[in-house]
Amino acid sequence: MTTPDASSSLVAVDGIHTYYGKSHILHGVSLTVGKGEVVGLLGRNGVGKSTTLKTIMGLVHPRQGSISLEGAAIAGLPSHKLAQRGIGYVPEDRRVFRLLTVMENLRTGLDRPGVTDARKHELLDKVFAYFPVLGERRNQAGGTLSGGEQQMLAIARAMMLEPKIILLDEPTEGLMPRMVSQIRQIIDVLHQEGVAILLVEQNVPMTLEASQRVYIMEKGVIRHQAASRDLKVGDDVIKQYLGV
Amino acid sequence: MASVLAFFQNFPFELFVIQTLNGIVTGMILALIASGLTLIFGIMDVVNFAHGELFMLGAYLGVLVLATTGSFWLALILATLLVGVFGAAMQITTLRPLIGRDPLTTILATFGVSLILQNYALWQFGPVARKIQEPYTGHFNLFYLEYPWYRLVIAGLSAALIGGFWLFLKYGKYGIWIRATTQDRVMAQAMGIPVPLVHTAAFAIGAAMAAASGVLFGPLVGVNHTMGLDWVLKAFIVVVVGGMGNLGGSIAAAIFISLLEAYASIWMSPAQAVIVSFVVLILTLLFRPTGLFVPTPK
């Protein structure tokens, strides 16, 4: 398959090295995500998948390498500027604002310059349609929600930014199968709306279904890249890097 | 039984009521100062040693504006705004460069600022206390005392300011920004909230609240360069007893401690009554170190 070249991608990461203090976590990671594309990032625990997302989101800055969004270099920018430019982030531990209500959590993404009240209502209606339980609990504190509900809130919150790409870090971890398929549906919906997604997951079958391409990481580097339809669970390469 | 009766007969009820009133008045001012301190600590983990000096700065600015314009209310508004701006400038120049460093460096830096401000005030205004004329000079009769209306006014205004601040936090868009940043600075930033700006604004608000207390409290005591020291110490005790970063706790602690001190003043001199707050602190540290009014964590 042809690798989409960096200049036409939405997000292009090129040779980034990220350190936590003295620990060298990413050893030259390169990947791209095209407009509206769902790309999976697979790998065992601890290989640096989350760190890759965090580096793109500006939560940690790479010591080497470059990151671009729609062609513009963004490595080193503070996260709030990246969020303003259209990158949404849903962290592994959800991190909803526990003492804020569901509504207030959503407002952190909704209250942006240039968004009319009408548009805000549209976005809220949409997200409550996808996640009715959030609508029911809209005045409850974020910390009182169940794990699955918090995951939905975290995704909904990122959607409030109307982002061009959402970085999803292990959204199905610890969730019941029913919730997992709900997440799967949301990914499809976002894909249909043209939102790109970089999906970090340990759930291989779901990732292969939901994405167009996958990367496989090991020990801080990308080891393999393929179109999702070319891979199956049980393939040698999956067994080699993921042990499943 | 007789001794119980005797106790109630000899109990200075009138003094008790008067002191309750005094305690509430002082408590409200202390609550206003402590709220600013708690806000700053809660949102950016900075212990602002210069907070008492911001209080003093507000009082002195109040003196100046009052002298030039004759209006107490103008003095209150201008002092609050100017010190708020000063607070923002202070945060940008001395605290922003220290982000990410050991939090103790911020204690040292704010301590340095407090030294500068104190000595500046001493230099410019001299050691003699200045007076702020209260806007209302009426009294009403409380038992055998003529109780100044003004004291009730300050208590009311402080309560109003704290209440307004609380409402701002709860409902405004910026209130949500401040609360989100306080709870999870990193995630707030990932949601597009300009956290550095929020920090500066929060510091400015805290400073403004301290300055407002300074002007309000000015008529009660003299305005001099050491007034900040006494109050900042009490404010720190209040913040620790109330649970650091806990706004409701600070307010409750402020009133609680002030009432206790006011009652203690019935039997001992005011200079000794401050021991009360120290004792409360020690007891809190021993038995409920996370805060007297905070539910003990699991």
Add this chain to the structure above:
Amino acid sequence: MNAKRHTIIYWTGFCVIMALLIVAPLVLPEYWRRFLTEILIWGLLAMSSDILIGYTGMVSFGHSAFFGLGMYGAAAALLMVAPPNLLLALIFGLVAAALVSAFVAYFSTRLRDIYFAITTLIFSQIFYVIIFTWTEVTGGENGLSFRRPALGIPGIWSTPFTSETLHWFVLAIVAASYLILRRITQSPFGMVLQSIRENEPRTRAIGYPVERYKIMAVMLSGMFAGLAGVLYAIQNRFAAPDFVFFLISGEAVIFNVMGGIGTLVGPIVGAGAFLLLREFLGRLFGEQFPYLIPLGFIFIVMIIFLPQGILGFARRWLNR
């Protein structure tokens, strides 16, 4: 630099500086003689605070209590026993400082970082209020004044202090304190303190009773601060509540930051730099000049741009 060369250079340097300090009172005019002695005393106070700040990683604002109680302890000895006895003054002062530091340590070491700093500050203010208001015992606002004891061993020999011998006495005590503290920081106990500074949770996880080490650190630091207080009392013949006010602790911290924390000798240099700057500014702009304003600015600038202090660059070297 190998160990042997380091030892030679270090001790040569030490001897040279000691020699200069010994000769100083013989060549300096009276005013500067006293000035130098004061630098040494404040330096000792700052050095004691370095044990906590530089080696254990705990910023304390409580040193004014230790210093002040050492001063008042000495005052008590000098007022209660006639003729005034040097040894007794030292003992009373150290015991007072030890008791106070044990008390403060008990309450504040259970708190971390910022809370510790605030609590030590509040405690030093507690002592200030007690001393300030308990006029019958402490002389209240006016403090106590007393006669200077004679130098010597009771019963065997004694001679009154002259300005030079007082300076040498102070120098001897400060130098001895430095050597003792240096030895302690290099001992296993000192190593544990430094590992607490580096990574407290890990030190605790390894199994060290961290709280107990912290209490000992505070007491060690407090006793040397008290010693400085005794020296101050002897030199100036009065004790006043101003010295228990938390600003004294603040100044000690300033000396530490300016001179370089974690070096033991840095704080002495910091004290010297501060006092000299104050003297210089006073002469340049007049006595009334608020020297703390430019000094405050210098302090803040140093925290931001030169946090390691004047001697910070030599920190590793000085600790070998």
